[in-house]
Amino acid sequence: MSPRQRRGEQTRERLLAAALDLYAEKGADGFTMTAVTATSGVSVGSLYHHFGSFDGLAAALYARCLSDLLDAVIAALDAVPQGREGGPRDGTEARAAAGVRAVVTGYLGFTREHTAAARFVHASAYADFLAAHEDLIAEEKEPRLAGILGWLRPYIRAGLVVGLPDELIEMLVVGPVAETARRWxxxxxxxxxxxxxxxxxxxxxxxxxxxxxxMAR
Structure with missing residues (x-):
């Protein structure tokens, strides 16, 4: 990375950090371009250069926070002890159950430990700025979500997890946890x-x- 590229990356990070801090401190009403540039010390022109618009900054922040949340869930899944695939049914089912539980506790743990990021994700889920930046969001979200659902797929094929479309599996796993986090x-x-x-x-x-x-024991 050249010095110029490094400076550009540092500027992006300053803007994203200032934006999240402002949202955490002042909420949606205080989350403005004027406040972000004043807090970060970065000019409006530089913000536009790196993100295209203030909505672009907000979308990038959403993508960052969502990625961090899903990465925490994936890390919890990765920590599930390896079982013997193709081994005794009870043992294999126990690992499937442990994976589902890891998704739930990983999501809620991130919400507790990174409240500002979790709040921005849940408060922005239906924000107008997301539609114009859906490609950016999908680029961060889809591979991570596919990894989570892919973890469960062998257990679906084995008849241990109910066979439903991915979208409905996502609703059963993430839906209740996301709503709990949102209300908290x-x-x-x-x-x-x-x-x-x-x-x-x-x-x-x-x-x-x-x-x-x-039932797993």
Whole structure:
């Protein structure tokens, strides 16, 4: 990387860091181009050079935060102990169950530990700026999501996890966790992440477990 490229990357990082800090501190109302450039010390012209627009900056920040969230989930999956593929059914199912539980706890753990990033992801999920930058979002999201779903696919083929379209598998695994995180981030009463981390993994696994499979012990 040339010195010029390095400086450009550093400028991008300063803008993204300032944007996330501002959103965490002041919320959507304080998340403005004027505030970001003032906080970062980067000019408006430089912001436009690197991101095309303030919406482009917001989309890049969303992509970054979402990638970090999904990477945390993937890391939790990678930490699941290896089992013997093709081994005893109970052992293989136990690993499938452990993977589903890892997705849930990894997602909720990221939400607790990186609250600002999680809040930006959930608050921006239906923001207008995403539609104009859907290619950028897909570039970060799709391979990571495919990796998570791909982890489960052998267990679907083995008849241990219910065979549904990927989109519905995603809803069963991620949907309840994302909604729990969204409500916790919004300060909804009655939502406790520790309790959710304790209770949701088993319930979500049961929703994915093939009906004819024996319960894992």
């Amino acid at each position: 981030l919004a300060g909804a009463p009655g939502i406790d992440l520790d309790e959710a981390s304790r209770l949701l993994p088993e319930r979500i696994w049961r929703s994915l477990r093939a009906a004819e499979a024996p």
